[in-house]
Amino acid sequence: MPELPEVETIARGLQQKVSGDVIESVWLGSKPQTMKSRPAEIAAALEHARITQVRRMGKHIVFDLERNGVPAAAKTRRRIKAPGPRAQWIVHLGMTGRMLVCEPSAELAKHTHAIVTLASGRELRFVDPRRFGRLSVASQGDFEAGGSEPLEVEKDRFVALFRGRKTPIKSALLNQKLLRGVGNIYADESLFRAGLRPRRRVSTITRARLEKLYESVQEVLKEAIALGGSSISNYVDADGEEGVFQLQHRVYGRAGEACLVCKTPIKRVVIVGRSSHYCPKCQK
């Protein structure tokens, strides 16, 4: 399940492989729920555009596109909203989404929902069995609004985002409108390091402890990025390499196993429909 560190790893790999390349044609599959924008709009924005940069925002991969003097007039006449000269292709991988860069001759994976052919002769393919992933297009800047980037937000702002909320801290960490990029694994790991139980109401947490959480979130995310993310549920990066941060997990997926600090068995509870793991002794 790609969260911030996995998406960062994938985006860096794609930046290496396809930035500067030009999109020649686009094929989109017939599963409408995988498209957040209208398919015709996605195709119009991508075709003949140059990929100037690939980067991550929250859990999204952003392809910055530039159109080099190719008039979109014909498309405009058909009332397909003309993509601006500086559009963005936004990819959300959901649970099982993959972005593959491959030769056109490469075997077509089951559940391939989009194929983008590149001027370099390669293809960029979006594959997603569970179909929680989404493709969309936006104008430059539109996507910047939203939650704060956990690795860029300042401490005071982080504290202000959470203060006073009645919801469990785990729920707040997963709320992408507050902080974007933290998912189930890194929420659990951050809470363990901050000594906070996932069910703890945000409003009962002291400012000092929220500051500790801020440090924990950054620490966990930075360590995970350095290790290429966590490879569970078949996650691999743009080169098919597995990350190794799962070996550093202290609570996630360790229900019933001994806490690495105090040996107390790790508990598992369900919050917001997600499994949450914590040490009942180390976390309050």
Place this chain on the structure above:
DNA sequence: ACTATTTCCTGGATGC
């Protein structure tokens, strides 16, 4: 304005 719950989706694991 918030918060909680439901829904979408398939493959791998588990159960009988």
Place this chain on the structure above:
DNA sequence: TGCATCCAGGAAATAG
């Protein structure tokens, strides 16, 4: 062995 059932979870939609 084979089939049915459960479970994983991000975020949009819905309900309170």
